[in-house]
Amino acid sequence: MNAPTTLMEEDRSASVRPHLRERLVVIGNGMAGCRAVEEILARDPNRFDVTIFGAEPRVNYNRIMLSPVLSGEKAFEDIIINGDDWYAENAITLVAGDPVVSIDRATKTVVAKSGRVEPYDRLLIATGSDPFIIPVPGKDLAGVVTFRDLDDVDKMLSAAEKGGSAVVIGGGLLGLEAAHGLSLRGMKVAVVHLMPTLMERQLDEAAGYLLKTELERRGQTIVTGGDTAEIVGRDGHVSAVRLKDGREFAADIVVMAVGIRPGTTLARAAGLEVERGIVVDDHMVTSDPAVMAVGECVQHRGNCYGLVAPLWDMCRALADQACEQPSGYEGSVTSTKLKVSGIDLFSAGDFSGGDGAEDIVMRDASRGLYKRVVVRDNKLVGAVLYGDTADGSWYFDLLRKGEDISDIREALIFGQAFASGGALLDPNAAVAALSDDAEICGCNGVTKGKVVATINGGACSLDAVRSTCKASASCGSCTGLVESLLASTLGGAVQSGPKTMCKCTSFSHDDVRRLILEKDLRAIPQVLQELHWTTPDGCSSCRPALNYYLLCAWPGEYVDDQKSRFVNERMHANIQKDGTYSVVPRMWGGLTNPRELRAIADVVEKYNAPMVKVTGGQRLDIFGIKKEDLPAVWADLNAAGMVSGHAYGKSLRTVKTCVGSEWCRFGTQDSTGLGVKLERMTWGSWMPHKFKIAVSGCPRNCAEATIKDFGVVCVDSGYELHVGGNGGIKVRATDFLCKVITEDEAMELCAAFIQLYREQAHYLERTAPWIERVGLDHIKAGLFDQPDTVKRLAARFRYSQTFCQDDPWAQRVAGEDADLHQHMAQVRPLQLEAAQ
Amino acid sequence: MIGDWLDIGPVDQITPGTARTLPVLGGDEIAVFRTQANEFYALINKCPHKQGPLSQGIVHGNVVACPLHNWNISLKTGEALGEDKGCVPTIPLRVDAGRIYLLRSAVVGKRAA
Numbered sequence: 001m002n003a004p005t006t007l008m009e010e011d012r013s014a015s016v017r018p019h020l021r022e023r024l025v026v027i028g029n030g031m032a033g034c035r036a037v038e039e040i041l042a043r044d045p046n047r048f049d050v051t052i053f054g055a056e057p058r059v060n061y062n063r064i065m066l067s068p069v070l071s072g073e074k075a076f077e078d079i080i081i082n083g084d085d086w087y088a089e090n091a092i093t094l095v096a097g098d099p100v101v102s103i104d105r106a107t108k109t110v111v112a113k114s115g116r117v118e119p120y121d122r123l124l125i126a127t128g129s130d131p132f133i134i135p136v137p138g139k140d141l142a143g144v145v146t147f148r149d150l151d152d153v154d155k156m157l158s159a160a161e162k163g164g165s166a167v168v169i170g171g172g173l174l175g176l177e178a179a180h181g182l183s184l185r186g187m188k189v190a191v192v193h194l195m196p197t198l199m200e201r202q203l204d205e206a207a208g209y210l211l212k213t214e215l216e217r218r219g220q221t222i223v224t225g226g227d228t229a230e231i232v233g234r235d236g237h238v239s240a241v242r243l244k245d246g247r248e249f250a251a252d253i254v255v256m257a258v259g260i261r262p263g264t265t266l267a268r269a270a271g272l273e274v275e276r277g278i279v280v281d282d283h284m285v286t287s288d289p290a291v292m293a294v295g296e297c298v299q300h301r302g303n304c305y306g307l308v309a310p311l312w313d314m315c316r317a318l319a320d321q322a323c324e325q326p327s328g329y330e331g332s333v334t335s336t337k338l339k340v341s342g343i344d345l346f347s348a349g350d351f352s353g354g355d356g357a358e359d360i361v362m363r364d365a366s367r368g369l370y371k372r373v374v375v376r377d378n379k380l381v382g383a384v385l386y387g388d389t390a391d392g393s394w395y396f397d398l399l400r401k402g403e404d405i406s407d408i409r410e411a412l413i414f415g416q417a418f419a420s421g422g423a424l425l426d427p428n429a430a431v432a433a434l435s436d437d438a439e440i441c442g443c444n445g446v447t448k449g450k451v452v453a454t455i456n457g458g459a460c461s462l463d464a465v466r467s468t469c470k471a472s473a474s475c476g477s478c479t480g481l482v483e484s485l486l487a488s489t490l491g492g493a494v495q496s497g498p499k500t501m502c503k504c505t506s507f508s509h510d511d512v513r514r515l516i517l518e519k520d521l522r523a524i525p526q527v528l529q530e531l532h533w534t535t536p537d538g539c540s541s542c543r544p545a546l547n548y549y550l551l552c553a554w555p556g557e558y559v560d561d562q563k564s565r566f567v568n569e570r571m572h573a574n575i576q577k578d579g580t581y582s583v584v585p586r587m588w589g590g591l592t593n594p595r596e597l598r599a600i601a602d603v604v605e606k607y608n609a610p611m612v613k614v615t616g617g618q619r620l621d622i623f624g625i626k627k628e629d630l631p632a633v634w635a636d637l638n639a640a641g642m643v644s645g646h647a648y649g650k651s652l653r654t655v656k657t658c659v660g661s662e663w664c665r666f667g668t669q670d671s672t673g674l675g676v677k678l679e680r681m682t683w684g685s686w687m688p689h690k691f692k693i694a695v696s697g698c699p700r701n702c703a704e705a706t707i708k709d710f711g712v713v714c715v716d717s718g719y720e721l722h723v724g725g726n727g728g729i730k731v732r733a734t735d736f737l738c739k740v741i742t743e744d745e746a747m748e749l750c751a752a753f754i755q756l757y758r759e760q761a762h763y764l765e766r767t768a769p770w771i772e773r774v775g776l777d778h779i780k781a782g783l784f785d786q787p788d789t790v791k792r793l794a795a796r797f798r799y800s801q802t803f804c805q806d807d808p809w810a811q812r813v814a815g816e817d818a819d820l821h822q823h824m825a826q827v828r829p830l831q832l833e834a835a836q
Numbered sequence: 837m838i839g840d841w842l843d844i845g846p847v848d849q850i851t852p853g854t855a856r857t858l859p860v861l862g863g864d865e866i867a868v869f870r871t872q873a874n875e876f877y878a879l880i881n882k883c884p885h886k887q888g889p890l891s892q893g894i895v896h897g898n899v900v901a902c903p904l905h906n907w908n909i910s911l912k913t914g915e916a917l918g919e920d921k922g923c924v925p926t927i928p929l930r931v932d933a934g935r936i937y938l939l940r941s942a943v944v945g946k947r948a949a
């Protein structure tokens with residue numbers, strides 16, 4: 001074991017002589033390969049003769065620090081881990097710049113590109129991983145680079161010297177670090193990311209949104225949901241990246257950072273067991289006992305890793321085994337930090353939530369903070385931190401150790417300092433102990449003394465406090481404190497205020513609608529952050545409501561969030577109890593013609609619809625259509641000139657008419673014609689709930705206008721307008737709103753009333769309960785108090801309609817959201833069995 | 837090993853926060869979910885309440901709200917949450933190198949059931 005150095009030297013020079021020491025050959029001069037050698041040397045410096053092959057023509061360096069080298073924060077010399085002296089001192093032969101091209105396990109030799117043949121007793125494969133290149137046209141053009149080694153960095157730096165634009169494909173850790181580096185080097189950078197959220201494997205939607213906003217603020221263009229179609233070239237060099245949706249981004253360099261694949265080529269060719277990575281046991285030994293593997297190229301207990309932390313434990317287990325003191329590696333829990341200066345971001349563990357998992361969320365919009373910890377069975381199982389990562393290592397430690405956190409649960413989210421201070425008093429008592437001049441509400445500068453005085457002055461609910469002294473009326477982050485003060489000041493006499501929107505927030509619908517406008521909130525994740533939602537991504541009750549409120553507040557700008565819609569609105573058809581859909585084409589004012597009727601009849605036969613029915617709203621309803629057939633059905637109906645009837649939407653449903661003066665002997669006005677005009681004006685609009693209109697030609701009211709949301713009853717002298725009727729569970733006759741003289745006035749008032757309803761009602765509140773809640777006087781005041789409000793409301797309605805009157809069926813027929821109508825695959829068990 | 841698992845395609849076929857369906861000839865249709873946090877789950881596409889197609893519900897956290905009567909179903913266990921009682925079978929799923937695999941015996945086994 002203790003062979004003198006001289007003997008070793010002799011040995012190397014004459015390789016024909018039998019070796020006294022085992023020959024260890026390492027393929028890969030990277031982080032894991034060299035670390036493994038270090039660990040072995042530390043245990044037994046004389047056990048092996050070590051030869052390391054490295055594809056890169058340089059010594060061992062810290063790969064993760066390539067990012068700061070790219071951004072200019074570090075130089076290559078700063079990131080060398082083991083320089084030439086290390087190899088010399090430990091008598092390690094380094095063969096750099098000469099990759100191994102094959103392994104012959106029978107003769108126990110490896111062959112390098114230069115032809116050099118090296119025999120081994122033990123082989124260690126540490127080939128790391130290869131960047132994944134997406135197979136798009138143009139991927140081989142000059143100027144397309146990956147981000148893996150120093151050569152890649154050099155290529156990026158020489159491109160950056162000339163300035164210009166860079167496109168980074170991939171918004172994960174590597175891509176964002178590349179983008180950051182290139183933009184610090186003065187390039188104009190666009191990041192194209194396939195998924196809707198940046199770093200989606202490490203971040204939840206909320207943190208991803210904050211990150212995106214910050215990067216955009218720094219001048220990067222961030223495209224999420226961007227699917228690259230082609231890398232466009234000019235004279236053999238990249239010039240732009242084109243997306244499938246047609247957008248194009250100029251590029252003097254394209255960095256492909258979409259992921260990595262374990263480097264398994266050599267191992268596979270040598271016949272070792274390889275799945276996704278090289279399969280190793282707990283001692284890092286492959287299917288051949290003489291061959292070990294370590295690092296990103298391995299697959300251990302089904303996992304492949306792409307971070308350095310697991311390497312250290314792997315290398316320890318490997319060295320223990322190689323030196324005959326086997327210990328074993330049991331897999332790693334990993335955490336991620338983004339190395340972009342000025343952005344603090346940390347994530348670890350499992351933050352998918354759900355079952356028995358409790359999310360604790362803290363948001364502080366003014367400081368740009370988002371913290372979320374996930375607890376299951378009294379253990380911390382995941383954490384996402386944005387804006388302040390000081391407690392990251394503490395959380396990570398709790399997570400890895402799986403400690404019981406029940407004692408510190410309440411304070412967990414506030415971090416280590418708070419939780420371990422033993423401060424875990426009753427929160428009410430803690431607030432009561434604050435001094436009178438302690439600030440409770442930072443947004444409105446309200447002190448504890450003022451809040452208590454307000455409560456003593458008669459404000460007995462959260463809402464009363466909010467409206468009286470403004471505490472907690474803006475961002476809501478101090479709601480908990482105000483509630484504590486209410487409890488400690490009034491004891492049991494606290495009144496609950498208006499219902500909150502859902503369990504995710506302390507705000508009511510009205511608060512949320514007001515704050516969306518006041519704080520200029522334009523996306524669901526932004527609302528959740530700014531209004532301190534207590535859940536990471538809302539729930540099935542607030543998401544659809546927020547989607548509607550934003551759509552209503554920002555017509556033409558807000559991009560509808562499909563996944564926040566109930567099934568019917570997502571599928572543009574009505575789901576039935578057997579999971580099929582019914583289809584109702586629009587028939588303007590209840591009128592139809594032979595061409596439409598023929599098309600409907602044909603559809604019924606072609607798709608075997610089991611039933612067709614005349615509806616209460618004067619439409620034909622085709623039942624039993626499968627989701628896969630919907631686009632084809634719509635295409636046929638479109639061809640006959642029919643569009644979506646929106647029988648599925650929280651939107652204008654139907655305008656029911658009677659035959660009116662054109663045919664009926666009692667008719668006073670053209671009720672049918674007015675109905676058609678009203679329907680042309682209002683179709684396609686999104687509303688808090690469904691909305692029905694009817695027009696009757698005389699007070700006999702055959703179209704039942706007085707149980708509609710908006711009803712017109714024609715009389716000789718003009719048009720009587722009625723609102724707030726409902727024929728559902730609780731029948732309510734309309735309230736008479738006013739009488740107008742001309743059709744145009746009737747149209748204008750209809751538009752104004754709808755807009756008032758759209759802007760003020762709560763989501764899922766029909767006009768009837770809305771009017772019961774606010775009172776008819778409020779509606780009349782809202783329309784008539786100022787001389788021009790009707791005009792202004794109507795104008796806002798008409799403006800928002802300019803974005804809504806595209807037939808959604810035609811869009812689907814043209815291929816939009818095709819996924820929603822197609823199965824992802826089909827399983828045919830008989831064939832499968834035959835194939836086995 | 838791989839033979840036990842049925843490759844049903846790449847992960848990016850499913851937008852986060854949504855589900856897609858997989859009919860099984862002679863068996864129950866399967867719904868494959870992808871949550872906002874990028875977790876994948878597979879369940880029989882039938883709500884334990886009245887067989888609503890869960891694939892069409894709103895996904896929040898790793899829960900889906902059934903499109904028919906809004907029962908909340910855990911994607912992990914298939915159990916109805918809250919006051920509601922019932923359970924839908926889940927199918928073991930794994931994601932490997934960007935592709936989704938279902939446990940073949942669980943998929944095909946459903947045919948006999």
Ligand SMILES: Cc1cc2nc3c(=O)[nH]c(=O)nc-3n(C[C@H](O)[C@H](O)[C@H](O)COP(=O)(O)OP(=O)(O)OC[C@H]3O[C@@H](n4cnc5c(N)ncnc54)[C@H](O)[C@@H]3O)c2cc1C
Pocket residue numbers: 027028029030031032033053054055056063064065066067098099100101126127128129147148149174177263266294295296297305306307308309311337339
């Ligand atoms: C820019 C960048 C930033 C990163 N940031 C972080 C971070 O912040 N945190 C973190 O945990 N991880 C980070 N990583 C990941 C981390 O660097 C890797 O997990 C780690 O380097 C893996 O070590 P390895 O030895 O398995 O592979 P590598 O370090 O890649 O070493 C493999 C070596 O083998 C060589 N090789 C391959 N094939 C052959 C062959 N046939 N013959 C000879 N030699 C061969 C390669 O040239 C390479 O030098 C980052 C990676 C990059 C590229």
Ligand code: HEM
Pocket residue numbers: 657658659660664665666700701702703704
């Ligand atoms: C005061 C009593 C009423 C009288 C005198 C009356 C008379 C008429 C007349 C003359 C027509 C036109 C028929 C035609 O020639 O096509 C008609 C149509 C109709 N009536 Fe009445 N009606 C009365 C009340 C009602 C009521 C209360 C309802 C339903 C609640 C009703 C429902 C209808 C319907 C659905 C139509 C067909 C309308 C259309 O689609 O054009 N009627 N009625």
Ligand code: SF4
Pocket residue numbers: 658659660661664665666667668671696697698699700701702703
């Ligand atoms: S409401 Fe009057 S005009 Fe219209 S069909 Fe009935 S009776 Fe005729």
Ligand code: FES
Pocket residue numbers: 883884885886887888902903904905906907
């Ligand atoms: S069928 Fe799912 S909730 Fe009723």
